[in-house]
Amino acid sequence: MTSRAAHRPVGTVTRGTTNPNRLRRMDRWIAAAHGAELRRAADPVAVDLGYGAAPWTAVELLQRLRTVAPHARVVGIEIDPARVAAAQPYERDGLAFRHGGFEIPLPGRPLLIRAANVLRQYDEPEVAGVWQRLCARLAPGGLLVEGTCDEIGRRHVWVALGPEGPRTVTFATRLGSLDRPSDLAERLPKALIHRNVPGEPVHAFLRDFDRAWAAAAPYASYGARQRWQRAVRELTADWPVTDGPVRWRQGEVTVAWEALEPRS
Numbered sequence: 001m002t003s004r005a006a007h008r009p010v011g012t013v014t015r016g017t018t019n020p021n022r023l024r025r026m027d028r029w030i031a032a033a034h035g036a037e038l039r040r041a042a043d044p045v046a047v048d049l050g051y052g053a054a055p056w057t058a059v060e061l062l063q064r065l066r067t068v069a070p071h072a073r074v075v076g077i078e079i080d081p082a083r084v085a086a087a088q089p090y091e092r093d094g095l096a097f098r099h100g101g102f103e104i105p106l107p108g109r110p111l112l113i114r115a116a117n118v119l120r121q122y123d124e125p126e127v128a129g130v131w132q133r134l135c136a137r138l139a140p141g142g143l144l145v146e147g148t149c150d151e152i153g154r155r156h157v158w159v160a161l162g163p164e165g166p167r168t169v170t171f172a173t174r175l176g177s178l179d180r181p182s183d184l185a186e187r188l189p190k191a192l193i194h195r196n197v198p199g200e201p202v203h204a205f206l207r208d209f210d211r212a213w214a215a216a217a218p219y220a221s222y223g224a225r226q227r228w229q230r231a232v233r234e235l236t237a238d239w240p241v242t243d244g245p246v247r248w249r250q251g252e253v254t255v256a257w258e259a260l261e262p263r264s
């Protein structure tokens with residue numbers, strides 16, 4: 001007989017706060033960055049891990065992925081069984097909800113695992129182990145996207161990881177709401193938020209970004225979008241920015257993980 005422990009999901013039930021459209025910036029980035037991979041796959045499965053008290057983010061992830069990969073499927077996985085029961089009436093073609101945790105209880109390997117606003121409620125030392133566990137569940141060519149945003153998705157920071165480990169950090173914001181780039185510091189993912197202190201790379205990055213933003217002030221008369229693009233272009237002199245103007249125009253910038261990785 002199998003023990004109960006064998007079926008116990010890995011992780012802890014946490015607050016279920018969510019909101020419709022909260023993760024639109026992350027969804028759009030995933031569609032752009034990972035769409036070709038999802039489109040090529042015979043059975044492109046994406047996991048919305050820790051979708052929360054309502055199933056909206058999983059429903060929306062499916063809609064947005066299907067614009068680039070018409071056969072994509074989404075499985076919402078939640079550690080709180082009551083939230084799974086509440087979501088199941090919303091199941092439909094391509095959308096299912098399952099009880100589970102970081103073990104990702106699926107028969108195969110997903111091509112995408114998205115965990116938004118999940119690890120922020122864990123302790124920093126737990127992050128590396130969770131990343132490893134989730135990366136080990138990815139299909140070859142798969143992507144883990146793990147990050148944090150505010151309640152209505154105006155400010156967002158996430159890390160993208162491949163099966164081999166972390167690759168990039170993306171900062172995404174509604175530009176009209178931004179005083180300075182370091183406003184995004186409060187939404188850094190768990191792996192970085194406690195490292196926004198002098199001597200750590202992420203602190204130096206946000207300091208340089210604020211300086212570039214200040215230097216780009218004359219562009220504000222053309223709009224915050226122009227100012228952001230100018231500031232990011234300035235940043236590319238010293239920081240390994242991995243994307244280009246098409247993404248910058250969306251109020252995004254993506255930087256290689258190695259440049260922001262905590263020192264110890």
Ligand SMILES: C[S@@+](CC[C@H](N)C(=O)[O-])C[C@H]1O[C@@H](n2cnc3c(N)ncnc32)[C@H](O)[C@@H]1O
Pocket residue numbers: 010011012013014015016017018019022023049050051052053057077078079080083100101102115116117118
């Ligand atoms: C703050 S909500 C985030 C909801 C949604 N992802 C969003 O960003 O709006 C976090 C959810 O993650 C769930 N959770 C925490 N640890 C988990 C784990 N190990 N596996 C699956 N779900 C988990 C919690 O139960 C909670 O419902």
